[in-house]
Amino acid sequence: MSANSNAGKVYKxxxxxxxxxxxxxxxxxxxxxxxxxxxxxxxxxxCRVTEVPNLALDADLVISTAQVPFDLDIPxxxxxxFLTGIGIKEVIDRIEEILRSR
Amino acid sequence: METVKAIGDFLTGLGAPVMLPxxxxxxxxxxxxxxxxxxxxxxxxxVGFIGLGLVxxxxxxxLGPATDALVKATGIQLTSLDVGWGVAAAIAFxxxxxxxxxxxxxxxxIIMLLFKWTKTLNVDMWNFWHYAFTGSLVYLVSGNNxxxxxxxxxxxxAVALLIADWTxxxxxxxFKIPGVSIPQGWAITSVPIIxxxxxxxxxxxxxxxxxxxxxxxxKRLGIFGQPIVMGAILGLLFGLIAYGFDTRVxxxxxxxxxxxxxxxxxxxxxxxxxTPLSEAARAFMQKRFSDREFxxxxxxxxxxxxxITIAAGIILIPVTLFLAAILPGNTTLPAADLAATxxxxxxxxxxxxxxxxxxxxxxTIIMIVVLYISSSFAPLMTEIAKSIGYAIPEGAVQITGLxxxxxxxxxxxxxxxxxxxx
Numbered sequence: 001m002s003a004n005s006n007a008g009k010v011y012k013x014x015x016x017x018x019x020x021x022x023x024x025x026x027x028x029x030x031x032x033x034x035x036x037x038x039x040x041x042x043x044x045x046x047c048r049v050t051e052v053p054n055l056a057l058d059a060d061l062v063i064s065t066a067q068v069p070f071d072l073d074i075p076x077x078x079x080x081x082f083l084t085g086i087g088i089k090e091v092i093d094r095i096e097e098i099l100r101s102r
Numbered sequence: 103m104e105t106v107k108a109i110g111d112f113l114t115g116l117g118a119p120v121m122l123p124x125x126x127x128x129x130x131x132x133x134x135x136x137x138x139x140x141x142x143x144x145x146x147x148x149v150g151f152i153g154l155g156l157v158x159x160x161x162x163x164x165l166g167p168a169t170d171a172l173v174k175a176t177g178i179q180l181t182s183l184d185v186g187w188g189v190a191a192a193i194a195f196x197x198x199x200x201x202x203x204x205x206x207x208x209x210x211x212i213i214m215l216l217f218k219w220t221k222t223l224n225v226d227m228w229n230f231w232h233y234a235f236t237g238s239l240v241y242l243v244s245g246n247n248x249x250x251x252x253x254x255x256x257x258x259x260a261v262a263l264l265i266a267d268w269t270x271x272x273x274x275x276x277f278k279i280p281g282v283s284i285p286q287g288w289a290i291t292s293v294p295i296i297x298x299x300x301x302x303x304x305x306x307x308x309x310x311x312x313x314x315x316x317x318x319x320x321k322r323l324g325i326f327g328q329p330i331v332m333g334a335i336l337g338l339l340f341g342l343i344a345y346g347f348d349t350r351v352x353x354x355x356x357x358x359x360x361x362x363x364x365x366x367x368x369x370x371x372x373x374x375x376x377t378p379l380s381e382a383a384r385a386f387m388q389k390r391f392s393d394r395e396f397x398x399x400x401x402x403x404x405x406x407x408x409x410i411t412i413a414a415g416i417i418l419i420p421v422t423l424f425l426a427a428i429l430p431g432n433t434t435l436p437a438a439d440l441a442a443t444x445x446x447x448x449x450x451x452x453x454x455x456x457x458x459x460x461x462x463x464x465x466t467i468i469m470i471v472v473l474y475i476s477s478s479f480a481p482l483m484t485e486i487a488k489s490i491g492y493a494i495p496e497g498a499v500q501i502t503g504l505x506x507x508x509x510x511x512x513x514x515x516x517x518x519x520x521x522x523x524x
Contacts, residue, residue: 016407017403017404017406017407018401018402018403018404018405018406018407018444018445018448019366019403019406019442020366021366021369021370021373021403022226022228022229022369022373022401022403023400023401023403023404025370025373025374025377026373026377026380029374029377029378030377030381046370048329048406049406049407049412050328050412051328064407065403065404066403066404066405066406066407066408067277067407067408067409068407069407069408069409069412080279080282080400080404083225083282083398083400083404084281084282084384084398084400085381085384085385085388085398086280086281086398
C-alpha cells in the first residue's frame, strides 16, 4: 500500500490505562496533538486494560500506560513516555511508522 | 491569620466551579502556559465540576432511598453509602483546602526537590484530591481552621513524595518502567501496611513459601470487568434486597449503571483541563533540573494492568461485600468503589515480587482497615458535601468513599480532634 492511499485516513487508536480516565485522557490529548503535527489524523478510544481485547478488533494500534496481559493482532505501544516526557520522540516515531505502514 | 481567614472566606464564597479554575489559570500562566491555553484549561476544569455536580445529584437520588430501604429491609446498619472516588474527589476539590491544594502541593514539591529531600516530581495533579481530602477533614474537625487544613494536606503530600521515593526502585524493576514513582495519595498509605505484613509473613513457616502467580483469571472475566455491567448487577443486587420483587429494582440497576459510566466520563473532562497544567509543570521542572536524576510521580492507575492486580481486584469485590456485612461496627455499604478494588492492591505485587496469594491476603486486611476508616469518615464527609452545596437527601443515610479510607487522614483528623476539636 502506498503512503498516498492513506491520505485523509482517520486512524483508530485504543488508549488504555487502569481506569480509562486519568492517564489515558492525558495520552489521548498528547498523541492527537503530536500526530496532527505530522499530518496524521487519529481517533482515540479510551478504555480500561481489561476492555482492550474487544476494542482492539477493529483498531490500528493500542497505546497503554499499564501492562496489557493479552495477545493481540495489532501492535501495542507503551504510553508511559507521554506522561514522563522521557523518550517521547522515539515513541511518536514508532507510532507514525506503525500507522503509515497500515 | 486574619488574612488567611479572609482569603479562605472569599474563596469559599465563590464556590468550587469558580475558585478551582481561577487557581488553575493563575498557576498555568506562572508556569509559562499561553494565556489562551491556560484559560481553556481553567474553564474546562470548571465545566468538569459542574458536570460532576449533575451526576452526583443523580447518584444521591437513586441510591439514597435504596440504601434507606436496604437498611430497613435487612436491619443491617450499613448506613454509609460508598459514593466512589469520583464523588470523593469532587468533594475534596470543592472545599477551600481543595482549591488551594494544587499550588500548595506543587510548591512543596519544588521546595523538597531544591533541598534534595525527594527525587519525585509529582505530576499526577488529579490525585492531589487525596491530599485535599485529608486537609478538608482536618479543616472541618478543627472548626474551620484553614491553616491547619492546609498543613494537613501538606503533610500528606510530603509523606506521599517520601514513600514514592522509597518504593520507586521496586516499582521500576517490577513493571519495567524506568524513571517513574507512585506518589498517589491512597496507594502510598498502603505501603507501610504491606511492608509490615511482609515482615510478619516471613516469620511464618509454610505461609512464607506460598507463591501464586496465576495469570488465568482475568481472561475469564468477560463482560463483568466492564463498569457498566458491574453497576447494573450491583443495582440489581441492592434493589432485590432493598425492595424485593418490584419494578424499582430495574430502575435502580439502570441508574447504578449510569452512575458507573457517567462519573468516569465526566472526570475525563476534568482531566482534559488538568493535563496541560501537569505538562507545563513537568516541562518547567525538567528545564530547571536537567542535571539531576529525578522520578516522574504518576498515578497508580498505570499499575492496574498487571494480571495479578486485576485478579486480586476481582476477588476483592465479593470479599469486600462480605467483610462489610460481618465486621462489627462497620457502617460502610461498599458500592461505587467496588469498580476500583484493584487500586487497593496496586502496590502489593511490586512489593511481594508478584505474589497473588499475598495480594489477596493483604488485600483482605487492607479492605478491613479501609472499611473501618471510611465508616468513621462518613459523618464528616457528609457534612463537607452539604457545606459545599451538594443536596444530600435527608434521612439516616450518610455518604463516604472507600477511596477516602486512608490512615494518614485518619491519624491527622484524630490528632486535630484531640488538640483543636471544639
